[in-house]
Amino acid sequence: MDKYAAGFGMSLAVTCVLNAIILVIKEKNDAVMGAMKAAMGHHWTTHGVIVIVCFFVLGFIFSATRLETKFDSHRMLKYIIWGVIISGLITAGFFMPNLKLGGVIKY
Numbered sequence: 001m002d003k004y005a006a007g008f009g010m011s012l013a014v015t016c017v018l019n020a021i022i023l024v025i026k027e028k029n030d031a032v033m034g035a036m037k038a039a040m041g042h043h044w045t046t047h048g049v050i051v052i053v054c055f056f057v058l059g060f061i062f063s064a065t066r067l068e069t070k071f072d073s074h075r076m077l078k079y080i081i082w083g084v085i086i087s088g089l090i091t092a093g094f095f096m097p098n099l100k101l102g103g104v105i106k107y
Contacts (some may be wrong), residue, residue: 001073007063008077013083015055016098025045025074027094 001009026032026043036046071079 001069001071001076003063003068004059005073006061006067009080010062010067010071010105011055011059013079014058015051016080016083016087017050017090018072020053020087020094022050022104023091024094067094081107098100 026036026047033043036043040046040049067076
């Protein structure tokens with residue numbers, strides 16, 4: 001694994017969790033939601049730009065820290081998988097109380 005694979009792999013794991021945290025913060029805080037809407041016209045556009053910029057910035061920062069000497073590809077894959085799982089749990093946990101499951105299937 002070269003330095004960029006290690007750096008951007010770790011960036012992916014961190015950015016997945018960051019994405020879910022941004023989602024919860026903007027949905028719970030009207031001021032943040034308003035600022036994100038005002039910044040680029042729609043909160044999802046701003047959200048996407050923040051996540052993409054963080055991915056690249058963190059990727060280059062992590063690449064410079066020589067993670068490839070500390071991690072092998074299997075360990076990196078575990079970090080990525082756990083980042084996706086944690087992100088999914090945060091997102092599902094946030095939206096789960098709002099789901100209306102009753103009455104979805106009618107016989």
